[in-house]
Amino acid sequence: MSRPTRRQTLGAATGVAASIALVGMASASTGPVSAAPREKKAPAPGAAAGPAPFDEVFQGRRIQGAPAEAHAHAHAHAGHSAVYRVLIDGRELHVMRHGKSGWSSAINHYERFATPLDAARTAVVSLKGASVVPFDPTA
Numbered sequence: 001m002s003r004p005t006r007r008q009t010l011g012a013a014t015g016v017a018a019s020i021a022l023v024g025m026a027s028a029s030t031g032p033v034s035a036a037p038r039e040k041k042a043p044a045p046g047a048a049a050g051p052a053p054f055d056e057v058f059q060g061r062r063i064q065g066a067p068a069e070a071h072a073h074a075h076a077h078a079g080h081s082a083v084y085r086v087l088i089d090g091r092e093l094h095v096m097r098h099g100k101s102g103w104s105s106a107i108n109h110y111e112r113f114a115t116p117l118d119a120a121r122t123a124v125v126s127l128k129g130a131s132v133v134p135f136d137p138t139a
Contacts, residue, residue: 050067050084051065051067051084051115051116051117053065053066053067054066054116054117058120058121058124059124059125061088061089061124061127062087062088062089062090063086063087063088063117063120063121063124064086064087065084065085065086065087065095065116065117065120066084066085067083067084067085068083068084068085083097084097084103084116086105086116086119086120088120088123088124088127088132089131089132091131091132091133092132093105093106093107093119093120093123093132094106095116095119095120098112102114103115103116103118103119104119105119105120105122105123107122107123107126107127107132108122108123108126
């Protein structure tokens with residue numbers, strides 16, 4: 001039996017890598033499991049629809065989140081009336097809303113979370129004690 005050519009070996013390796021990537025994407029699309037149960041709060045009458053503000057300590061890190069006006073936020077996009085601001089130990093964690101598919105953060109930008117709180121908790125776990133580096137899109 002003859003040895004495989006370089007082209008055949010490269011094709012096989014590419015196929016294996018693509019298969020692994022597809023399996024990873026399929027498992028990520030099932031959604032992360034929340035580490036702790038959350039209380040559901042009913043929105044106040046007249047309040048805008050969106051995630052409720054939060055302020056808690058998770059794994060020794062203080063995480064805070066609240067809606068922020070678009071004109072006060074440097075990264076607001078045209079046509080959006082409000083954005084959400086998340087802080088970990090007083091440093092901003094950039095979060096984005098992806099329509100109805102959920103939220104993502106600068107730390108876990110390939111994952112979708114149901115709320116900014118879930119994104120912040122997962123970022124704290126991913127940081128493993130490191131500080132959040134400020135997001136600067138002009139850098």
